[in-house]
Amino acid sequence: MDKLEEQLTDLQTRLAFQDHTIHELNDVITDQQKQIDRLSEKLRLLDDKLKTLEDAVPASHDPVQERPPHY
Helix, strand or coil, rough: HHHHHHHHHHHCCCHHHHHHHHHHHHHHHHHHHHHHHHHHHHHHHHHHHHHHHHHHCCCCCCCCCCCCCCC
């Protein structure tokens, strides 16, 4: 009977540890998702700003085609 009680205690200990680990992992995943959401929003805002700036620059002004000042 002592062997059975030891096994039961061992299983209960493992279950408690696994529950604790699952809760910790859930907290990490939740925090990461919040961070992803914030970064996605920042990226969207930066993309909007870039499009606004591209629209503000005349089409004839192409910095890639410009000659450097030393020419």
